[in-house]
Amino acid sequence: MRTLRHDVPASLVVFLVAVPLSLGVALAAGAPLAAGLVAAAVGGIVAGRLGGSVVQVSGPTASLTVVIAGLVTTYGWRATCLITIMAGGLQLLLGAFKAARAALAVSPAVVHGMLAGVGIIIALAQLHVVLGGSPQQSPWANLAQLPSQILDMHGHKVMVGILTVTVLLVWGRMPKHVRAVPAPLAALLTAAVTAAAFEWNVTRIDLSGAITAWAPPELPSGDWQHIAMGVLLVALVAGAESLLCCVATDGMHTGARSDLDRELTGQGVANMLSGVLGGLPVAGVIVRSTTNIQAGARTRWSAVLHGVWVLLFALCLGWTIKLIPMEALAALLVFIGIKTISLGHLRKVHGHNEVPVYVITMSGVILVGLAEGVLAGLALAALLALRRLTRVTVDKRQEEPGGVMHTTVSGSLTFLGVPRLTQELRAIPPGTAVDLDLNIDFMDNAAFDALHSWRLDHERLGGTVTVDELHDEWYSMAASGGRMFPAKSPPKAPGRWWLPWTHRRRPLSAAAAIECRLAQGTDEFHKRTAPLLRPVFTQLATQQRPSHLFLTCADSRVVPSLITSSGPGDLFTVRNIGNLVPCSGAEPRDDSVAAAIEYATGVLKVHTITVCGHSGCGAMAALLQGPATTEGLPQLTRWLRHGHPSLDRLGESGQDTTAEDAALDALCRLNIQQQLENLRTYRKVDEQVRAGQLTLVGLYFHIGSARVHHVPPRDADSPASDGSLPTEPTPI
Incomplete structure (x- = not known):
């Protein structure tokens, strides 16, 4: 009972946020508006009770609107409900096989790029509704028709949209006690009251009988390969968003950490039930989850109660929704769509040089489709990661003309690094004495062939090459015909230079100890410590301070x-x-x-x-x-x-x-x-x-x-x- 005094108020705050957002997502997806409320109620009660996070709030999500809109257009609403049921079954299966953590391997740049692309598509489509028209079938068509739509604006409808966006923009600057009312709810209430007071000509929403007019899902008719792709897309996008939301919310509270496999299982059950009841697909939603935490939620009962409030509202107060202008909901969606392009996300991906992944994903989602855009982003992220992991650096320095050329090759030597490696090595003048340090953790056959061929050519032309390997002897083993390691060698433990020799080495005879220990110590310094400290000693070489x-x-x-x-x-x-x-x-x-x-x-x-x-x-x-x-x-x-x-x-x-x-x-x-x-x-x-x-x-x-x-x-x-x-x- 001590936690309920925190969870009940928090659940009411989340409920007030969830209702307008759920209606807006349903509108953008081309689904019945009641489907958004059904999904919000099921997501709160079922996913909140069975999921693996104590503070996450689930419901219909904007990231799936493009997919659902395409499914509704192709197969119809009742068939889309069956696809939602199958997607939930797939999530349940993945959770049972402990596959949840695989979703965390998706680059955040791909996720944020996908959300930005979906947000732009939603904003372009709903802008037509705000202007008094109807959205087109594609982002290109929406963009092409926008000038004519602007020229043919419907005054009252546009004014409702402008009023809604204005309230959303200024609400964050209101006094704290005023901001206790969530901004989406305040914007819709302001628009509804103003439109009613001035008797504006706007489009009204009517949910009369929509909640009770249930029809069973039906089998989609068409190519089952495309249907299977739709099931897979809904399951993976909804599952990935839920799991990433779990990870994000874990950093916002001090309660129990999330069980990702349990979360995926709970999401699967919620999606199956939502599909049966005629609701949209369900996923963890970061906006509602953040609101839940900031409102003081302590346990999963806040999410469950929020679902109960949504259900009671739909059954008892659904008639009040007809007071909300359709254009106000569309303006809310335009605002939310633009907000998905977060400067904070752009700064993060820019700091890790992943802006190309973000841009390619976003562009692909807008221009081609959600699945294609995500796949393009994943492919580019994989290529960039492969490039970073196989990057080779070649450092050459010659302390005096005609002296020894000290050359250090660092990184993972693969076929991708062969062009850079051969370019640098062939630039060494013939006849030069080369001290080659290989500070590498992997070498494939192509890299060995390139390195060994250069060495033979250099020595044939009168030069000398001394190879010193700082890690495992990849080059020596390959040159001797030995079997190579199957994978990259793990980094060796740092030399324990602070321990006495007797604690680090096998016992030696007295004579051997006198002769060898200093030599072994300097050799260990050259192999382990000198490469790390060389930049420091280079700076200190001219003076001490x-x-x-x-x-x-x-x-x-x-x-x-x-x-x-x-x-x-x-x-x-x-x-x-x-x-x-x-x-x-x-x-x-x-x-x-x-x-x-x-x-x-x-x-x-x-x-x-x-x-x-x-x-x-x-x-x-x-x-x-x-x-x-x-x-x-x-x-x-x-x-x-x-x-x-x-x-x-x-x-x-x-x-x-x-x-x-x-x-x-x-x-x-x-x-x-x-x-x-x-x-x-x-x-x-x-x-x-x-x-x-x-x-x-x-x-x-x-x-x-x-x-x-x-x-x-x-x-x-x-x-x-x-x-x-x-x-x-x-x-x-």
Whole structure:
């Protein structure tokens, strides 16, 4: 009951939208007007209850008007009802065999082009009704007769049409409480009241006895091949629109997702029942579904109740429809037809270079027919997709005249790419040494023949060709006569460069490990990483512009680019034992660190200097354990003197140095703060920090937990300036 307080109001809003639109679709299709109301009631009750979407609203749809109009003209209305029943049976069968998702393979450009074409056909036909005439048999005839129809306008009928379109145009700018009445209903009511008040001479609609005057469907007489084509067209167009509408509405609400196979089955049952009762074909309609969601619908009961309201209206209030001028309905259809040409859809297809598909489909629907236009659009979409999937790029560069020609072929090598491939390869001068990288995921026989023939000719004329395949060895296998793969090779998982060698490769002997691991690593870099990073390195080849000077320990477990997610050109890195920064002028002198600081601040103009320490630092452990630890290592002993201020600070903090692990961790963190202070002894650094041009940052990498923490510099005015330990580092 909690959902009904949302669903009942929503169902009433959708009902008010559905009635005029259903009548308009029936008018455009040349079917009895009551057939539109029957389809709306059946679509709401049956498809709403049995379908796979909780918010979609089904009913007669404008996309089928051209098909239905042709069927009515050829076979008559009662035979068209039987075709609707058979189309529903086909949908039911497709849903039972789980074929619903195949409809999603249709390009949206084809769907939108079809709807635009149908909309233009409807607008051209109904414009004649607005002008007081009758629609012709084809869009060409409607267009040809339009000038004479304009010259022979019927005043009152045209005024009703203009009034209807005017209300539709301005209704969106009305106050919110006024817009609670749907625009189509407001337009028809305005036209009806005005025509009655001024006693205009307009055409009236009469549904007296139409709902109860039911006649059974009859077998169509004619060529069964054409009848079968009509059944297939109704089933597929209605089914595709319903399923695409499901997908669209799923993105508009937070309720349960649609079951597409169940939706197709529910649509099939609804179409069978609609055909039996003398209604139009049924499909999910995006306008009513969107209105349903915006009105606050929560469950499928909103769609079901909307169908109940339509049924009650047809049975009890059908007489009120005769107050609506036929020209007002025709004007509504003209407005809806023009609205199908959506600029939003055009922008989307333009962004994906599918405007030709949209235009061909729309033009084919208008000039030839719905089925022919859709097939033409599908064929063009398939050709464009095939062209994209088989596109080949050939990149050639020669670093110096007479040097090696580096050539990279990327894409899928098929017979479609052979002309481009041979053109590019034959442009390489004879006698040139060629380094050919094949970054391809497929190669057919025609492409192999073209590539192999060029290679033999090039080598015969004195050149050399070295082939390196970055993916599966398509060329090598074909050259050796091996059996080729039946399909495109799936992309390989990216190399796990961040893992140690021991975690990525099979165990090697000690000697083999020393000799091979670096070579294997560089080989993996060339095959997997270099092609991706080559454009970046090309830009960085002439100069570097790092934003950070990163001072860290030489410990092999600390990988700066890994723990900071940085790339080439980001960090100007200095590594030493203990991540120490000797004070300016300190003894023993160390020009290496001082030179890096000088170059980073004076030439590179870095914005940040980071000192990064880590847990379990061997240098700090050596300081804690005393000089005996580094006995026999005189250079290391002298270097660690720069860490004595950090050790003194630990003693001043009162830390219990007998708890070795806690003392080491505290010293590692205090050492970071001490090195940040040491940086301020360099005049250039201190000036830039005071001017706000440079920031000093401390990082602490806890190896065991793989966590990076922030360690703030010790402020001279902070409580920690008394020598106490810094607070626990802040996780980043």
